[in-house]
Amino acid sequence: MSVLSLLPEGSVHACCVAWNGDGVLISGPPGSGKSELALRLMDAGFDLVADDRVLLDGAVASAPERLAGLIEVRGVGILKTSFVTKSTVRLRVCLGQGQTRLPEPCRDPWTGAVMLYLEPGFPGTVARIRAALKACCGPYEWVAGAGGDVAKT
Numbered sequence: 001m002s003v004l005s006l007l008p009e010g011s012v013h014a015c016c017v018a019w020n021g022d023g024v025l026i027s028g029p030p031g032s033g034k035s036e037l038a039l040r041l042m043d044a045g046f047d048l049v050a051d052d053r054v055l056l057d058g059a060v061a062s063a064p065e066r067l068a069g070l071i072e073v074r075g076v077g078i079l080k081t082s083f084v085t086k087s088t089v090r091l092r093v094c095l096g097q098g099q100t101r102l103p104e105p106c107r108d109p110w111t112g113a114v115m116l117y118l119e120p121g122f123p124g125t126v127a128r129i130r131a132a133l134k135a136c137c138g139p140y141e142w143v144a145g146a147g148g149d150v151a152k153t
Helices: 034-043 125-137
Strands: 011-013 015-019 022-027 047-050 053-057 060-062 070-073 077-080 087-095 114-118
Touching (some): 011 022, 022 034, 022 125, 034 070, 047 053, 087 125
Parallel strands (some): 087 114
Antiparallel strands (some): 053 060, 070 077
């Protein structure tokens, strides 16, 4: 079941970060840790695309103008930071739905990106996301799992 749903103005309730222009869309129910995971990924070198609301034009993500560069850090406040204006979503991470050891290949119906189901507080979540993104568009190659259907180029 998808927790990503269209909101008014063509946006989705999610966060998006990017690594070298390749986007990771983070979705989940309210309070599932989307902004917290985005912040941890930013701390690991990813760039903010959007927090809380993401505009999707096919697989291209951007922030609504009034939220561009803003991220909510729970217990701290709303902070302004540098951000990427657009990013192509290569990976979608769904929070709050459990995770399996070796998932079946799955594609996001909105963007066509590989979908992962992860728990945000699980040790190594940031490393798992970075590895999956590398398998989607970098030096790693999918053999089995969530992106097992990624065509070899």
